[in-house]
Amino acid sequence: MKVLVTGGLGYIGSHTATVLINQGHELAIVDDLSNSSEDVLDAIGRTTGVKPKFWRHDILNLEGLERVFEAFRPDGVIHFAAYKSVPESIRDPLAYWENNVQGTLCLLKCMDKYHASRFVFSSTAAVYGIPTELPVTELTETKPINPYGQTKLAAEQLIASFIATRSNMRGVILRYFNPVGAHPAGFLGEVVKEQSHNLVAQIVRVLKKEQEALSVFGKDFPTRDGTGVRDYIHIMDLAEAHVEALEASKKTSKLLVYNVGTGHGYSVIDIVTRFEAAMGSRVPLRFEQRRIGDPAEVYASGERLKADTRWRPRRSLSDMCLSVLQWEDLKESGPASDL
């Protein structure tokens, strides 16, 4: 299939690109490099032996995006391009509404005009806000509590209402939980930026001695050890879910919604312990107040995706931690794992 990947030089898009190429799809990437660099294109090439077509382009620019569609004529689109920081979305909601919703609108217009009939959308656990039940299923109430989550839910609704009017179109919404890890070949991983504040980015900073201790937000949650619990998923498992979702969209209903999680929750302490074991050194902790809006516990039911496709999460938490350490050059590559 000819697949256009928006945001394909970002963290999740680049890993997904390698899986798509390995499975024989023809790929083109559009990315404005607002949160990535063109080096990632070379890294995809080194990893797969194929350098995809690339347009440096802002998807908000409809005319330019049409030129990409005109030139590439994709059958399907996987849409990663978006802003993704919760705190930034609270500071600058308009930028998030514009990029995440208007960007999706531009893309749908192009798909309509150029008859691209399959669509996979990157959504997020943030659409559930503070989940009303565990595990979180696709039927759990969606009630985002920050502008980031609101824009992703609005984009989902936009996609649903558009697809309902087009008989040939099929769409899949994937709601990701907490992706971690890097590609085993060693050329791709999450580029930790100054503004990256997720748990693993912070652990990496401590292990690199850029920061003395890890701030642990909350020690009195109603969880096993009092720290927040999340559903961490290996980036390669997440990448593979996209290719399975594209396949699933061929045969079933017009719009499918899937959670992409493992079904297991791990606490902050679990993650720290696993990194310490993989690294062979301690991560000093500093307990702090809970972050505003942080749920105690979030983990997904991935049963719907498993029932409809061959997808299974195959990598362990240790695989996630080891691959991060290898990518960050904190540990030499070990023996080939099952990745």
Ligand code: NAD
């Ligand atoms: P990322 O920032 O690494 O990748 C996004 C890419 O999109 C970047 O390369 C950026 O340059 C590009 N981009 C942004 N706006 C653009 C625009 N207007 N035009 C063209 N390119 C644009 O983020 P990621 O972690 O790979 O996330 C990808 C998607 O997954 C996002 O839609 C995000 O909301 C969603 N998501 C991410 C996570 C996570 O924890 N990383 C979790 C759930 C959902």
Ligand code: WQD
């Ligand atoms: C994980 C756990 C923190 C940092 C975010 C977005 C979500 C989705 C995934 C995009 C929590 C604790 C963290 C630290 C800590 N992204 N923590 N010290 O908040 O589950 O999800 O990324 O769609 O929308 O909100 O991820 O990695 O920030 O936090 O103790 O320095 O680690 O309290 O329990 P989160 P996270």
